[in-house]
Amino acid sequence: xxxxxxxxxxxxxxxxxxxxxxxxxxxxxxxxxxxxxxxxxxxxxxxxxxxxxxxxxxxxxxxxxxxxxxxxxxxxxxxxxxxxxxxxxxxxxxxxxxxxxxxxxxxxxxxxxxxxxxxxxxxxxxxxxxxxxxxxxxxxxxxxxxxxxxxxxxxxxxxxxxxxxxxxx
Amino acid sequence: xxxxxxxxxxxxxxxxxxxxxxxxxxxxxxxxxxxxxxxxxxxxxxxxxxxxxxxxxxxxxxxxxxxxxxxxxxxxxxxxxxxxxxxxxxxxxxxxxxxxxxxxxxxxxxxxxxxxxxxxxxxxxxxxxxxxxxxxxxxxxxxxxxxxxxxxxxxxxxxxxxxxxxxxx
Numbered sequence: 001x002x003x004x005x006x007x008x009x010x011x012x013x014x015x016x017x018x019x020x021x022x023x024x025x026x027x028x029x030x031x032x033x034x035x036x037x038x039x040x041x042x043x044x045x046x047x048x049x050x051x052x053x054x055x056x057x058x059x060x061x062x063x064x065x066x067x068x069x070x071x072x073x074x075x076x077x078x079x080x081x082x083x084x085x086x087x088x089x090x091x092x093x094x095x096x097x098x099x100x101x102x103x104x105x106x107x108x109x110x111x112x113x114x115x116x117x118x119x120x121x122x123x124x125x126x127x128x129x130x131x132x133x134x135x136x137x138x139x140x141x142x143x144x145x146x147x148x149x150x151x152x153x154x155x156x157x158x159x160x161x162x163x164x165x166x167x168x169x
Numbered sequence: 170x171x172x173x174x175x176x177x178x179x180x181x182x183x184x185x186x187x188x189x190x191x192x193x194x195x196x197x198x199x200x201x202x203x204x205x206x207x208x209x210x211x212x213x214x215x216x217x218x219x220x221x222x223x224x225x226x227x228x229x230x231x232x233x234x235x236x237x238x239x240x241x242x243x244x245x246x247x248x249x250x251x252x253x254x255x256x257x258x259x260x261x262x263x264x265x266x267x268x269x270x271x272x273x274x275x276x277x278x279x280x281x282x283x284x285x286x287x288x289x290x291x292x293x294x295x296x297x298x299x300x301x302x303x304x305x306x307x308x309x310x311x312x313x314x315x316x317x318x319x320x321x322x323x324x325x326x327x328x329x330x331x332x333x334x335x336x337x338x
Contacts, residue, residue: 011281012242015234019193027194031231034285056223062200065184073181112180116203 001166006044007037020083021048021161022154024066028052041166045159052155057147064117064150069108070131071096072118083161091123091131100132107135114139115146122156170335175213176206189252190217190330191323193235197221210335214328221324226316233286233319238277239300240265241287252330260292260300269301276304283308284315291325 009017011033019026028051035047052060068074068084071093080088088094096104111119119135126134138146178186180202188195197220207213221229237243237253240262249257257263265273280288288304295303307315 011234024188025194025196027196027228027231027235029231030234031227033234034227034230051227054225055228058200058203058220059196059224059228061203062196062198065180065199065202066196 003038003040003043003166006166017165018162020081021158021165022052022063022066023068023081023084023157025063041163044162044166045155048158048162049155052151060147060151061117063154064120064147067118067120067154069112069118070121070123070135071101071104072108087123087157091126092128093123093131096128100128104132104135107132107139111135111139115143117147117150120150120153120157122153122160124160125156172207172209172212172335175335186334187331189250190327190334191221191232191235192237192250192253192326194232210332213331213335214324217327217331218324221320229316229320230286232323233289233316236287236289236323238281238287239290239292239304240270240273241277256292256326260295261297262292262300265297269297273301273304276301276308280304280308284312286316286319289319289322289326291322291329293329294325 006014014033015026015030018029022028028048032044032047032051038044038047052063055063068080070088070091074080074084075088075093093104108119119138121131121134123131138149141149175183183202184195184199187198191197197217201213201216201220204216207216221232224232237249239257239260243249243253244257244262262273277288288307290300290303292300307318310318
């Protein structure tokens, strides 16, 4: 599907295809329906980034809390979104050693308790070792550093989801 | 569940319980997790209303587009959210005469084409005759009138969903 095909989708099809590019937040793609026609894939990325940047801090925190923890209960319980499932599988998070699983659970809890949102990292750009290392290091950061980093990771995850949909479907 | 029980929920339970009080927009409940402790049911309503009011116009339009049409494809295809299903059933939208179904489909299409979002009305406060009448009348309104009315309906639907969860679960 090239960009002109995106621009020609009905709202219903567009909503079904792009609804989860920001996790569990289809209102973002829905809002950007008004921005069509998109000139390019990059134009879609920029529109989403600006939309996220324009949210209040509270709205951004709400977005962050819609992401599932990496190797967390949603993965174990089979309730990850299709997109998260693929991303976490690719990063190797379905095949953790038991000590790795227990370590990541412990760090995820520590992270949520400190920052009030889950640790978010673009799993497609990392493997499990790098994710564990980053999670461990990020637990030591200050709130504002993590908040800004997490929003940038949301954008990276979103860009790769949009790219995969536009280039391969 | 009284308000103190709400305040004592884990984030995960709170998110599962209140995630869909604004249709397909769990980031709102997730954001308002930071507002706890809520003093009362009304305090929750006010927090949600303020959050919605603080969204940009584009964000609000995105929210509106997350609602399924009344007696539309999601109802016919069995893909309504649990909450919408109950609301549309109570309003009698599952037992339309064929002329009513075709009339509402025609008006829904006209409405979306004019305003760029679906017709939204608090189904629990209306029956199918009143809904059809309102839909027909609202098609004649100006954009700004409908936009503001739709946002107020989102709040009414949300209040009743929150109330049902807090008072009965």
